[in-house]
Amino acid sequence: MTNAVLRQSVLIRGGTVVDASGSRVADVLVGSDGMIEAVGEGLKGDLELDAGGCIVSPGFVDLHTHLREPGKEEAETIESGSRGGALGGFTALVAMPNTTPPMDCVGVVRDVIELGKTALTDIFPSAAITVGRAGEQLSPMAELAKLGVRIFTDDGTGVQDDLLMKRALEYSVGLAPFTGGASVVLAQHCEVAALSDGGFMHEGEWSSRLGIPGQPAEAEELMVMRDIALAKSTGARVHFQHMSTAGSVSLIRAAKAAGLPVTAEATTHHFTLTDAACASFDTVFKVHPPLRTDADVAAVKVGLADGTIDAIATDHAPHCAHDKEQPFDSAPPGMLGLETALALALTELDQPVEKVVGLLSWQAAKIAGIDDVHGCPIEPGRPANITVFDPAEAWTIDSSSFASKSTNCPYEGHNVKGRVRHTIVNGEPVVIDQEATR
Amino acid sequence: MTPKHLLSIDDLGREGIEEILGLTDSFVEVSARRIPKVPALRGKNIAWLFYEDSTRTRLSFETAAKRLSADTMNFSVGSSSVNKGESLRDTCLTISAMGVDAIVVRHRSAGVPWQIANWIDASVINAGDGWHEHPTQALLDTYTLRSHLGDLDGRHIAIVGDIKHSRVARSNLAAFTALGAEVTMVAPQTLLPPSLEGWNANVSHDLDAVLPTVDAIYLLRMQLERQTDALVPTLREYTDGYGLTTQRLAALGEKALIMHPGPMNRGVEICPEAADDPRSVITEQVANGVAVRMSVLFLLLGSGAEHEAGGLS
Incomplete structure (x- = not known):
């Protein structure tokens, strides 16, 4: 909002407003102060954006973005990633901490916050649970919380040591004095290393056939079980990242039914792709946790439909072409996601648009602890973080047109529906008519 | 083509x-x-x-x-x-x-x-x-089998040993079954692939039961590090259950072939007597x-x- 004084008011005209309170046809006027000024009819603004046939929703929040900065700026930067995010309808990105150096101390996190100020979206850094993400010593969680960190994760790996994880959860409970009262959440990349290390795809029918060492479903599920037990004993919030197996979905469903403070996300690729894709040996399909089976995909979809899984996350993981062009066992895991998430959710989930938007927006915002700024109802006085998309527009995915600096998109050539038209971040239209404005 | x-x-x-x-x-x-x-x-x-x-x-x-x-x-x-x-x-x-x-x-x-x-x-x-x-290995094995058995249709071949980690097993299974043979994979569960869905093969843990019924027994190399990976408790126990020992050699059909892709661990998956038995075609495999x-x-x-x-x- 640094240049808010220079801004004009923006009128989003002719769309259907969808937020947590329901949907209605209305124009939305965004004031030059970056806040929503009015919602209704007969409004006028300096700049008018056409939303005919479109949904006007609270901006999307990605709980799981790898922006690669600092350390791997040739694959992505905070700027390029945020541009991709904005084009995908995201107004806020939670940056994962597996950078080089990792986001495990005040210096690096402060740097990311600083770099994030010029991004097209809001950037909320997560921070590592353990120093160096090495699983041995707790990071200075209170200091980091004071800087604004609300999600702690060693993403890329899970915290293997049971006692250390228990201590981290216990410690997280008492951080309110450092956050101004807000709670923090520990987000887990669930993978028991002893079972999954040395594996490069889901262990099952396809890994057996292809002779690729596997990562079994139970490697994920055992850590989900452990952390549910720890959430119960500590009372601390646990968020399960990129849930990929039917067993994990069942475990989380039961934990929620028991009233435990757990939440979960699923990535777009875990509800759209299966391990069969690895038969091409195309390393674009190598990802952690790995693509699973049809039954797992179906279970993740049910989890998204029945509320077991709270949010769709991208796990956007850019990699340079030369890093991906390696043998399957040595290529780095990960795939792009920011610019395709909405379309895949609308195309593949078979859910009403209100539901999809909830999964992408306010439900994610709540987990990230940013629901005072993102995912808010579209009503006067709220920060104008808004996504306008045409749920019916058909298009063909072409990674060469992406804003991301990388092209490791597993959906090349897929025909999908649903496309972002405009994205407004803190009152600034950063995407107008499918083009980033800066 | x-x-x-x-x-x-x-x-x-x-x-x-x-x-x-x-x-x-x-x-x-x-x-x-x-x-x-x-x-x-x-x-x-x-x-x-x-x-x-x-x-x-x-x-x-x-x-x-x-x-x-x-x-x-x-x-x-x-x-x-x-x-x-x-x-x-x-x-x-x-x-x-x-x-x-x-x-x-x-x-x-x-x-x-x-x-x-x-x-x-x-x-x-x-x-x-x-x-x-390992397609050329499978082709040379298939050629060797055919030169002794003729048409493979309906023939029964046992592939024994570390199938999970074996490219030879995967290619051979595909080649043998493509030519109509029946294949039984014999191994401890830890040395079988995690899933056998879509595999055109029988599975057995009982080599003694399979042995008398086969036209050829194909022994896979038992890598010594499988013991440290906890896939088998000891090599002695592996040999006892799955090796072609002198006792088992006696139970093998008179015309059955003994095959191995090499290099052999004599005394582990194959006893020296079996390797040098007239039924062994192991050096012929190399020539072919x-x-x-x-x-x-x-x-x-x-x-x-x-x-x-x-x-x-």
Whole structure:
């Protein structure tokens, strides 16, 4: 909002407003102060954006973005990633901490916050649970919380040591004095290393056939079980990242039914792709946790439909072409996601648009602890973080047109529906008519 | 139809396998000549790209290429640009730029031959990729089996041992069953693939029950490190349950064949008596390996015209 004084008011005209309170046809006027000024009819603004046939929703929040900065700026930067995010309808990105150096101390996190100020979206850094993400010593969680960190994760790996994880959860409970009262959440990349290390795809029918060492479903599920037990004993919030197996979905469903403070996300690729894709040996399909089976995909979809899984996350993981062009066992895991998430959710989930938007927006915002700024109802006085998309527009995915600096998109050539038209971040239209404005 | 690459047995199918085996007869004949050399691939350039140690497969390919008068070049991974950090793709592009007609590759990672085939124009021959495939081994094994048993339709073959980690097992299963044989895989559960869905094979943990019913027993090399990986408690226990011991040798049918891809661990998966038994065709497998690889190279690199015009003369 640094240049808010220079801004004009923006009128989003002719769309259907969808937020947590329901949907209605209305124009939305965004004031030059970056806040929503009015919602209704007969409004006028300096700049008018056409939303005919479109949904006007609270901006999307990605709980799981790898922006690669600092350390791997040739694959992505905070700027390029945020541009991709904005084009995908995201107004806020939670940056994962597996950078080089990792986001495990005040210096690096402060740097990311600083770099994030010029991004097209809001950037909320997560921070590592353990120093160096090495699983041995707790990071200075209170200091980091004071800087604004609300999600702690060693993403890329899970915290293997049971006692250390228990201590981290216990410690997280008492951080309110450092956050101004807000709670923090520990987000887990669930993978028991002893079972999954040395594996490069889901262990099952396809890994057996292809002779690729596997990562079994139970490697994920055992850590989900452990952390549910720890959430119960500590009372601390646990968020399960990129849930990929039917067993994990069942475990989380039961934990929620028991009233435990757990939440979960699923990535777009875990509800759209299966391990069969690895038969091409195309390393674009190598990802952690790995693509699973049809039954797992179906279970993740049910989890998204029945509320077991709270949010769709991208796990956007850019990699340079030369890093991906390696043998399957040595290529780095990960795939792009920011610019395709909405379309895949609308195309593949078979859910009403209100539901999809909830999964992408306010439900994610709540987990990230940013629901005072993102995912808010579209009503006067709220920060104008808004996504306008045409749920019916058909298009063909072409990674060469992406804003991301990388092209490791597993959906090349897929025909999908649903496309972002405009994205407004803190009152600034950063995407107008499918083009980033800066 | 002439295939461009030899990546997997499944790509060949029954017809493709039979074509190669048919062609192999001629090369067995060539190999028996006083001067076992034909000019069929004169002027063709073949590169060996072995990222994993291999003595027998490389020597076998090398011999096959020489008998066909091809030029060869060896990309020695240990003392090359790979040690300087060159990527697999750059290595392949470099070799390709020198002008090669085929790259014969072995790599520890499954799928590498497929990746290379996408990167360069030359023919790619899979000489073993990870635990995945080893098609020329399967072809030479199939040729050996057929030369003793004739048609494989309805024959019963046991593949015994570390199937999980074996590219030989995967390719052989595909080849044997493509020609109509019935295959039983015999191994402790820890040495079977995690899933057998889609596998056209019987599974048994009881070698003694399977043994009397087989036309051939194919023993896989038991890698010594499987013991430290907790896949078997001890090698002694493995031998006791799954080795071809002297007692089991007595229970094996009189005409049943004993096969092994080598190198053998005598006393572990195979007792010395079995290795040297008259029913053992293990050295024959090696000899046939050269002829089969001549067929493969000739089929991929020799033009059909040369073939019909008597390129073998």
